[in-house]
Amino acid sequence: MSEIKSFKYDLVIVGGGPAGMACAVSAYEAGLRSILIIERDAALGGILRQCIHNGFGLHTFGEELTGPEYAYRYERKVKEYGIEYMLNTMVTAVGADKTVTARNEELGIFRIEAKAVALAMGCRERPLGALGICGRRPSGIFTAGTAQKYVNMMGYLPGREVVILGSGDIGLIMARRMTLEGATVKGVFELMPYSSGLARNIEQCLNDFGIPLKTSHTVVEVHGEDRLTGVTVAEVDENRVPIDSTRELIPCDTLLLSCGLIPENELTLGAGLTLDRRTGGASVDMNRQTEIEGIFSLGNVLHVHDLVDYVSDEAAVAGAAAARYIMGAVAQSVAFDVTASFGVRYTVPQRITELCDLTLYFRVGAVYENKTLTVRFGDKLIYSRKCARLLPAEMQTVRLTRDKLAALGATSGEIKVGLE
């Protein structure tokens, strides 16, 4: 029996999507040369490869690009810098000692000893089984992203008469896409009283085509034996319980699910890390370093973003920090906890361990109007801004400067982000 092959790299990045590529590019630009990206698919780019619609890159590149074009910009950089990457390769374990176990057809099972690991595995869609809908399980029920892969990458139209459950952005984008390809989209039904997608997508994907959006509605039952023949929808009350008298049968052959994204953290848990219950991702400091030194988490595996531009920003911070960590230049100087107070569901990062300029990302828990967003340390107000309207679908950011943090005159304590 031969021993399994073993390699050494300074930085191993798990996932070659937008987060993984931006992390690699940034680590390279910070001076690191021994970098390996491991990607399970047959090409770099991650989910952007199937997001052929436009709207990406306004913030990063100052122009409006489609997903494949946005990915291509980063892929070109990766290749120009000569950063190594493996395709069709699945990481099966990441150890707390930064040992990465992976496998592919060429090498079989192999191991990599890394000085730092960046987790950039992205997220998955919430599936039918997690939704508790009555009925049999006929064909014709897809997550919106699966349908997107069928249409945009494989060239199949998965159905003709479509109902969409959930108003997430992918569902809205697919409502337009399937309409343009000749399908009839009968409506989008959203459990919550507000949409979870961006306002611009409701406008250009639904209103442009006269597709109705019904909030406070859900699918309570699916019908059909072999193929879906229809769904029963109903309005829900303020406790999200379906109201029987509002049940309505809608004939259709396809149901798309756009009901939320879940960070894909099996490897993170395997490394011994625990997850923040609110984000579904690891708990990190401003460098996106997890509770294990040298293991970083970035992009949608850390928390679900609505814009890839923010993913790139976050990954660039993590890549530069990983390079500094490997070169021995990261030192913990302070220990602030960042916590969510009234109205705010979560914050990322959850800790600040260095005095530096940084961006806090957060989401509100419900729709709020005419509130003041504040960042406080004890009785000191660090930051505030007036907000006319805050939506759970839109991630908010606050920029904190090194000077503001230094002016707190403390090295530990709780920094609270909230609405007043």
Next chain:
Amino acid sequence: MERNRELTCIVCPRGCALRVTLGDMGEVLSVSGNACKRGEVYATDECTNPMRTVTSTVLCTDGEVTPVRTERAVPKALMNGVMKEINSTVLNKSVTVGDVIIENVAGTGVNVIATACKEIFTK
């Protein structure tokens, strides 16, 4: 008689709520609620000649599909014509991002370009 129209700007993810005041002839008198200059342009276009970028895929001779888009926005009313022409096109040569796939699609004066690299191997 003046009248108002409410719009959601689609130029960027911010999605500003726009209010447009229109005159007798449907001409735009004023735009408010926009956070940037592009919102004003969008609102004016939207009330006179709405424009949209169309993104789709074209079939390739190897049986796969590859993504494309209109190089600029095209009149919304011509979207279906653009889709018809895209769907009747078959790509028979390798392309790189930005290559023109259809010139002057549906008479719009706008080209359809590749948004990904695609290699087609010919025997």
